[in-house]
Amino acid sequence: MKFAIVVGQFYEELAERLVISAKEVFEAEGGEVDLFVVPGAFELPLAAQYAAESGRYAGVACLGAVIRGETTHYDYVCTEAARGIQDVQLKTGVPCAFGVLTVENMDQALARSGGGKRDSGAHAAHAVLALVKVREQLSG
Template sequence: MSQRYAIVAATFYRDLADRLIAGAQASFAEATGPEAADGPADVYEVPGAFELPLAAKMAAESGRYAGVACVGAVIRGETDHYDWVCGEAARGIQQVQLDTGVPTSFGVLTVDSMDQALARSGGDKRDSGRHAADAVIALLAVRRGLAG
């Protein structure tokens, strides 16, 4: 069964966003197979992580997507801005899936340095874009299992 997904990406750190999008696309492609010539996921870009929840909600409420993977990065700076953005992005993304019932994952890097971000965006530690897509796919499997 072919399904369409959405990837909502915060592009404040463009290079990181591109890496995270690629990881999510790869996971969704493995789950759906090669039938979608333009890829299994539509990508919607927003300026930063704070904007992810509203864009995810719009995608989820559109009825076009089985799930939404949110990706981006917030790198700690010298002010409290990091804490506010990270917390509100996480809270908002969680609220989207609770309100809509559409699996919506948090693939936002919340790190102290660019080196940490690179390692977690397809580098040596993990691929958080792929993990965000994997979470959506896992939640859909739970839904199928509960549907009988």
């Protein structure tokens, strides 16, 4: 089975950590992974749509990070990334997991990326796998 990871690289170190853990989960289940990099979280929904509509992937893990700053930009990016990713999976039927860190600071981001029980990259991959399993069960 093939999976896509789309990642916003605005915070490069965080993106790398999230990708490593998501990739490990997919590969542990025997999956192949293709990686697609976009500038930031706002671009994730369209990249996920491209991957989902290609017909090549059983699911898509959407990864990235948005850290609150001094303006309302954070709110718009978080809301639209989440809504857009949800819209893609509902429109296409291809599981698209939201593995985007939406945090207050870098310490919170580091705690939620790469290892540990709050690893958003791994959680996103597990969510995709769970939805793929449900789809298989319901399709007969």
